[in-house]
Amino acid sequence: MQEGQSVSTPIRLQYLELKQRYPDTILFFRLGDFYETFDDDAKLVAGELQITLTSKPMGKDLRVPLAGVPYHSIDGHVAKLVARGYRVAICEQLADPAEVKGIVPRDVVRVVTAGTVTSDASLEAGAANYLAALAVRKGVAAAALADITTGEVRLVQGSEAPLELLRSAPSELLVEPDEQLPAGLKANVVTRLPLSDFAVQAELARQFGDHAVDALVEGPAEAAALAQLVSYLRETYAAALGSLQRIRRVAAAGILTIDERTLRNLDVLPQQGRESSLIGVLNRCRSAMGSRLLRAWLSHPLRDKDELEARYDAVAWAVGHPIEREQCQAVLRGMADIGRLAGRVGARSAGPRDLAGLRQGLRAVLDLGAQLARTDAAPLIAKATAALAGAAEPLLSLDAALDDDPPPTFDEGGVIRPGFTPEIDSLRGLTRDARGFLLGLERLERERTGIKSLKVGHNKVFGYYIEISASNAGAVPEHYQRRQTLVGAERYVTEELKEHESRLVGARDRLVELERLAFTQLVETLAAHLAQLQGVAEAVATVDLVLALGEVASERAYVRPTIGAERVRIVDGRHPVVEAAEGHGRFVPNDCLMDGDCQVMLLTGPNMAGKSTFLRQVALIALMAQAGSFVPAAEAELPLFDRIFTRIGAQDDLAAGQSTFMVEMVETAQILHQATPDSLIILDEVGRGTSTFDGMAIARAVVEFVHNRKEVAARTLFATHYHELTSLADVLPRVRNAHVSVREEGGEVVFEHRIVPGPSDRSYGIHVARLAGLPGAVINRAEHLLAEFEARSDGLHPHRTGNGHVRQPALFGGPSPVEEALAKLDVDGLTPIEAIQKLYELRALIAPEAGMRKKA
Numbered sequence: 001m002q003e004g005q006s007v008s009t010p011i012r013l014q015y016l017e018l019k020q021r022y023p024d025t026i027l028f029f030r031l032g033d034f035y036e037t038f039d040d041d042a043k044l045v046a047g048e049l050q051i052t053l054t055s056k057p058m059g060k061d062l063r064v065p066l067a068g069v070p071y072h073s074i075d076g077h078v079a080k081l082v083a084r085g086y087r088v089a090i091c092e093q094l095a096d097p098a099e100v101k102g103i104v105p106r107d108v109v110r111v112v113t114a115g116t117v118t119s120d121a122s123l124e125a126g127a128a129n130y131l132a133a134l135a136v137r138k139g140v141a142a143a144a145l146a147d148i149t150t151g152e153v154r155l156v157q158g159s160e161a162p163l164e165l166l167r168s169a170p171s172e173l174l175v176e177p178d179e180q181l182p183a184g185l186k187a188n189v190v191t192r193l194p195l196s197d198f199a200v201q202a203e204l205a206r207q208f209g210d211h212a213v214d215a216l217v218e219g220p221a222e223a224a225a226l227a228q229l230v231s232y233l234r235e236t237y238a239a240a241l242g243s244l245q246r247i248r249r250v251a252a253a254g255i256l257t258i259d260e261r262t263l264r265n266l267d268v269l270p271q272q273g274r275e276s277s278l279i280g281v282l283n284r285c286r287s288a289m290g291s292r293l294l295r296a297w298l299s300h301p302l303r304d305k306d307e308l309e310a311r312y313d314a315v316a317w318a319v320g321h322p323i324e325r326e327q328c329q330a331v332l333r334g335m336a337d338i339g340r341l342a343g344r345v346g347a348r349s350a351g352p353r354d355l356a357g358l359r360q361g362l363r364a365v366l367d368l369g370a371q372l373a374r375t376d377a378a379p380l381i382a383k384a385t386a387a388l389a390g391a392a393e394p395l396l397s398l399d400a401a402l403d404d405d406p407p408p409t410f411d412e413g414g415v416i417r418p419g420f421t422p423e424i425d426s427l428r429g430l431t432r433d434a435r436g437f438l439l440g441l442e443r444l445e446r447e448r449t450g451i452k453s454l455k456v457g458h459n460k461v462f463g464y465y466i467e468i469s470a471s472n473a474g475a476v477p478e479h480y481q482r483r484q485t486l487v488g489a490e491r492y493v494t495e496e497l498k499e500h501e502s503r504l505v506g507a508r509d510r511l512v513e514l515e516r517l518a519f520t521q522l523v524e525t526l527a528a529h530l531a532q533l534q535g536v537a538e539a540v541a542t543v544d545l546v547l548a549l550g551e552v553a554s555e556r557a558y559v560r561p562t563i564g565a566e567r568v569r570i571v572d573g574r575h576p577v578v579e580a581a582e583g584h585g586r587f588v589p590n591d592c593l594m595d596g597d598c599q600v601m602l603l604t605g606p607n608m609a610g611k612s613t614f615l616r617q618v619a620l621i622a623l624m625a626q627a628g629s630f631v632p633a634a635e636a637e638l639p640l641f642d643r644i645f646t647r648i649g650a651q652d653d654l655a656a657g658q659s660t661f662m663v664e665m666v667e668t669a670q671i672l673h674q675a676t677p678d679s680l681i682i683l684d685e686v687g688r689g690t691s692t693f694d695g696m697a698i699a700r701a702v703v704e705f706v707h708n709r710k711e712v713a714a715r716t717l718f719a720t721h722y723h724e725l726t727s728l729a730d731v732l733p734r735v736r737n738a739h740v741s742v743r744e745e746g747g748e749v750v751f752e753h754r755i756v757p758g759p760s761d762r763s764y765g766i767h768v769a770r771l772a773g774l775p776g777a778v779i780n781r782a783e784h785l786l787a788e789f790e791a792r793s794d795g796l797h798p799h800r801t802g803n804g805h806v807r808q809p810a811l812f813g814g815p816s817p818v819e820e821a822l823a824k825l826d827v828d829g830l831t832p833i834e835a836i837q838k839l840y841e842l843r844a845l846i847a848p849e850a851g852m853r854k855k856a
Helices: 010-021 039-049 071-083 160-168 197-208 212-216 220-236 238-243 260-265 278-282 288-299 305-320 322-332 338-346 352-373 379-401 422-449 470-475 495-527 530-556 576-582 611-627 660-674 692-708 723-731 765-772 776-794 817-824 832-855
Strands: 026-031 034-038 054-059 062-070 088-093 106-112 131-137 140-147 152-157 172-175 188-191 246-249 455-459 463-469 481-486 489-493 568-573 590-594 600-604 635-638 644-647 680-684 715-719 735-745 748-757
Touching: 010 026, 010 054, 010 106, 026 039, 026 071, 026 106, 034 039, 034 054, 034 071, 039 062, 039 071, 062 071, 071 088, 106 220, 131 160, 131 220, 140 160, 140 220, 152 160, 152 220, 160 260, 172 220, 197 212, 197 220, 220 238, 238 338, 260 644, 278 288, 278 530, 278 576, 278 611, 288 338, 288 530, 288 611, 305 322, 305 379, 305 530, 322 352, 322 530, 338 352, 338 495, 338 530, 352 379, 352 495, 352 530, 379 495, 379 530, 422 455, 422 463, 422 495, 463 470, 463 481, 463 495, 470 489, 495 530, 530 576, 568 611, 576 611, 590 611, 590 748, 600 611, 600 692, 600 723, 611 635, 611 644, 611 680, 611 715, 644 660, 660 680, 660 692, 692 715, 692 723, 723 735, 765 776, 817 832
Parallel strands: 026 088, 131 172, 152 246, 172 188, 600 715, 600 735, 644 680, 680 715
Antiparallel strands: 026 034, 034 062, 054 062, 088 106, 131 140, 140 152, 455 463, 463 489, 481 489, 568 590, 568 635, 735 748
């Protein structure tokens, strides 16, 4: 029959009212020791979590699907659902069922989403989890990003806003209707109604104070983005707003812009299916706080020379003081995550074990500060050391109130330190005495009754009881009151037992109440020092990171770069990730010089010889230098780049209906539109996704554009298989050729992986095909055809460039007579009359050339 209010139970009606308020979420409804789901939610949860789907009577002639989980395991189940893209509403009982007549009041206390999840089961310790909001006002875009687990908030506007979203990879993004999302962004998108200017002002004033707009944000777009973020948190997890205190703006002028595609192409951050990454090589951090800061440094490299020199000084100190470095790292090892624990304090969600972890972490912080205070550390480390002293005051509060080994819950007391309050101590003594009496009662009753098997026990349903086996039923005293019958035994109570149990339960309940109150006051005291705690976490992260970078630099022979130079000069540079994978001493280092005479380096050579590795290596060294790290080289001089662009690899964007070649062209177009003379461009095989001549034409046009346009003129490394492009070095003054050295031994080709000046003379494609395992018949046929093509080409022209190097022959013959005649023309020396005469001569060549091609 159809469900109606007349047949539903009060609990069913309560559930339906809450579900109506949260229609797009899975609603976990607290019933006693379980969180239950009903109806379609139950069917979904049973399937996703692989738990039993059952049913429950919820009214006259009404049974509804039901699936539930124990209250103590809710975090893990919610984590699984959120990871699969679901939103989960948590409904709690707002009163003790034992003290309520009628239905227990319930309400949703939070909605868990991808961007608001706080459970350790859902989070990666070394990575931030961002909730972001994007807003556009008066044609200007702005983004606000918050990691509610630590209280970090960042604001950015203008062209940097979409880039910041891409490189920060938020788990959840709030947008207003009709807003265009950054291409390639992968996040759970939530559409929000636009906020009026008045609503924006009111939301920010409520959270940050009446003058928040003037003090925190620049312009209406930033204000709208931050207000959307705050408004969403107020709806889903209002408690988290307490941790949002440290707001920082991302200034485009102060950082090297690097987008998500470049981070991916250079393997800076871990990727699914890829074992190695730059962060994996550099991350020797002992704490999660240091690991998160390393990600931030690598994804937000600096352009400020003074700040970079300060980072270099700190890393240099860590390199030069190995004993002190190891002593400090020993303190950092195993340190609790103060940043995320502080976030829980701000959200008032910290439990006893959280505060115990925080206390352990703060003690380690003071030990770390004492270690560093005895050294003559670099200014960046000294500044962080001063901030570590902020741990002292919160630690005093924790030591005074929190027990040395608190339990995870308040059920049995023991959370608050003895001596903190007299009333708690008194109640603890009463519960101890009452419990001691009950434990001694078993011995007394055995003596009184003579029943040696008599037991005193306890369960949640019946409380304390005396259990006597059926064989001793005749010896049970008359004042025993039967409570429960079991197979082979009976359970009894006495007035004395009930009196002491009542005294114990009353004292325990009061003890739990007072301990909760004292604990809440402790959390509030710590929350008053939240800015200090967050500052301490930031200082720990800084110290941890520079020590880690010093360790890597010392172990792998990285050097301090010279930054702000007018050229790129790298001596014996190495690819940090490949070198780490291959092992010490096996990687072949290479030099790179790009000065006033070399703006564009054209790199040729066979596949698998190391062209792409060299390109990435130069870009990674530049990125590492501007992140503040030492670099894998013997020497390194680098400019302060404003952006690093990469066009590497082939990847279809099937979802957008774009082919490999279209993706390649779109990315190349973005680079050419956005690059400046202060940029670094890495182009690998541009033009290979189309026909040979189309690709060659596009590749050459790109090189000419970068070289000739003063507003672009970026330093560019261009790897190509189009050997014809090497002739550009003869006509474009700032183009230089380089190639990967190859030698032949006994008919076999040996890749030396060395980059040397000049163009390559052969591609060795058939050799690479043999290495790849193509069938012998295919290899033999390819060699035969290559010999035919080369013979045909050599019969037409010698294929020599102006600088004497051999050029790879064209696939179907050489230049036509018209092209040869044009190449010999002295255009600057022709008079107008001579130019017209030459045009007539060239036109006369067209007819016989066409006839020759037709016969061929």
